[in-house]
Amino acid sequence: MLPPVGPSGGPREPMHIGTVDSFDSREPLSTVSTLGTNAGSEARVESIERLGFLPVAVDTITASIALPFDLFVRTDPRVAPVLFRERQLALEAGDFDRFGDQGISTLYIRVADHVAYRSFLLDTVLRDEGVSVGKRFRVLQVANRAVFQLAFSSRNADQLVGFAGEYGEELARLVSDESVAACELLDLMAHDYYTYTHVTNVSVLVLLIAGRMGMGASDEIVALARGAVLHDIGKRHIAPVLLNQERPLTRRQREAIQEHAKLGFLELCHRRDVSWDQLMMVYQHHERCDGQGYPVGLVADEIHPWARMCAVADVYDAMSSSRPYRPAIPLKEVWEVLEGDRGSQFDREVVKALRAVVSS
Amino acid sequence: MIANSFLGKLPCEIVLPDDTRAQASAAQHVFDPADERRRFPRQRTRFDAALRYYNTFPALNRKEGMYRVMIRDLSRGGVGFLHGEEMFPGENARLVFPNGAERYLQVKRCRRMGPKCYVIGAEFDEPLQDLTEGRWR
Numbered sequence: 001m002l003p004p005v006g007p008s009g010g011p012r013e014p015m016h017i018g019t020v021d022s023f024d025s026r027e028p029l030s031t032v033s034t035l036g037t038n039a040g041s042e043a044r045v046e047s048i049e050r051l052g053f054l055p056v057a058v059d060t061i062t063a064s065i066a067l068p069f070d071l072f073v074r075t076d077p078r079v080a081p082v083l084f085r086e087r088q089l090a091l092e093a094g095d096f097d098r099f100g101d102q103g104i105s106t107l108y109i110r111v112a113d114h115v116a117y118r119s120f121l122l123d124t125v126l127r128d129e130g131v132s133v134g135k136r137f138r139v140l141q142v143a144n145r146a147v148f149q150l151a152f153s154s155r156n157a158d159q160l161v162g163f164a165g166e167y168g169e170e171l172a173r174l175v176s177d178e179s180v181a182a183c184e185l186l187d188l189m190a191h192d193y194y195t196y197t198h199v200t201n202v203s204v205l206v207l208l209i210a211g212r213m214g215m216g217a218s219d220e221i222v223a224l225a226r227g228a229v230l231h232d233i234g235k236r237h238i239a240p241v242l243l244n245q246e247r248p249l250t251r252r253q254r255e256a257i258q259e260h261a262k263l264g265f266l267e268l269c270h271r272r273d274v275s276w277d278q279l280m281m282v283y284q285h286h287e288r289c290d291g292q293g294y295p296v297g298l299v300a301d302e303i304h305p306w307a308r309m310c311a312v313a314d315v316y317d318a319m320s321s322s323r324p325y326r327p328a329i330p331l332k333e334v335w336e337v338l339e340g341d342r343g344s345q346f347d348r349e350v351v352k353a354l355r356a357v358v359s360s
Numbered sequence: 361m362i363a364n365s366f367l368g369k370l371p372c373e374i375v376l377p378d379d380t381r382a383q384a385s386a387a388q389h390v391f392d393p394a395d396e397r398r399r400f401p402r403q404r405t406r407f408d409a410a411l412r413y414y415n416t417f418p419a420l421n422r423k424e425g426m427y428r429v430m431i432r433d434l435s436r437g438g439v440g441f442l443h444g445e446e447m448f449p450g451e452n453a454r455l456v457f458p459n460g461a462e463r464y465l466q467v468k469r470c471r472r473m474g475p476k477c478y479v480i481g482a483e484f485d486e487p488l489q490d491l492t493e494g495r496w497r
Contacts, residue, residue, distance in 0.1 A: 276419035296470050302446075
């Protein structure tokens with residue numbers, strides 16, 4: 001058994017900091033996955049959440065760097081995590097060996113420390129060019145998930161727009177990295193259809209499509225990524241029970257969900273830090289080139305080019321991910337929709353670019 | 361009172377769709393009452409009015425001046441009209457009725473009926489007092 005170690009080397013009692021009421025019930029913190037590991041049963045993680053802890057994967061922690069948060073370990077699922085290393089102290093190589101020996105792949109931090117954890121990851125892993133692209137991408141996802149969920153559940157759009165700014169920039173930097181192969185990123189995408197995962201996937205796909213289509217200016221690429229991160233912001237105003245409903249939607253329910261494009265636009269349209277191009281990604285990403293989309297029913301070139309990219313990425317990810325009411329659709333069928341008879345719904349050039357990205 | 365000759369001179373950018381079905385759809389399209397949570401019942405009607413953009417989005421570079429739009433339905437709280445340009449939710453405009461009355465409006469939704477034909481649903485800043493047939497024409 002690993003002893004919990006404080007600065008003095010003595011054992012510490014676990015710290016319980018209560019529940020986290022502010023998280024959106026749509027995406028309970030129990031969905032927070034740990035980097036590169038299986039976090040175990042949902043029930044177990046949920047109980048962790050109630051205790052005020054977040055699971056983090058061992059391999060996201062870099063050795064010999066002082067941690068800006070307390071780190072906890074849990075060797076018995078029946079008891080709460082216990083303090084393993086106090087903030088300002090570092091994990092050493094020997095600690096990792098012991099984790100490995102005992103089969104521990106998940107550690108814990110306090111929920112309140114998630115911002116410090118995120119900064120730590122961004123500073124130690126994302127800035128380190130020696131770290132593999134795969135690990136950088138996974139770390140980027142893990143580091144931002146909790147922040148996204150907090151921002152998404154906030155009534156104030158400031159948090160989400162601020163988050164989109166930073167996250168979009170990080171994603172754009174990663175995807176623009178010449179050493180990164182598109183297929184590597186595609187392989188690493190999760191497909192659980194939680195909003196955060198979806199937003200991340202759509203952003204990466206849009207960036208890959210844009211790169212393929214020759215969109216090169218870095219400030220434009222970053223702006224595009226930020227818009228993609230924001231594209232579903234209007235879903236914050238749709239009842240979670242509706243978004244996750246397993247039985248088929250009625251016409252009224254479908255119309256209520258379709259409101260999200262307009263609601264997102266209305267939420268952002270008076271902000272100076274969101275451009276018109278980005279707004280169009282929010283407002284028009286469900287428009288279809290044949291006029292059968294919503295909210296307006298625009299056709300072809302009437303739809304903003306960024307929204308056309310977002311539409312293809314959105315459909316590709318939505319269909320290839322599992323939903324509460326159906327499993328993931330096989331890629332062959334996804335391509336039939338994008339390229340087949342129904343392909344008139346989508347911008348041919350954008351679909352071609354996505355095909356090239358995925359086949360590369 | 362606005363003279364019909366004045367209204368008639370205003371630019372009207374509406375191009376009704378070519379085919380009869382689309383035309384009928386544009387003429388009859390009304391936004392779903394339940395969806396709009398209407399407080400006031402609406403009347404089908406048909407007359408022209410003048411519209412001037414007001415407090416719109418800078419990115420749209422709207423032209424100054426007045427446009428002739430076709431009023432399709434009217435309630436005390438809002439209006440449905442055809443216009444030749446897409447309008448966006450949250451966009452504001454001033455509507456001048458043929459009888460000279462004016463209301464500021466805010467766009468709630470917009471649906472494309474043809475290349476230069478959009479049905480706009482909007483809410484007034486101040487309710488109309490009565491909807492007696494012909495009162496606003």
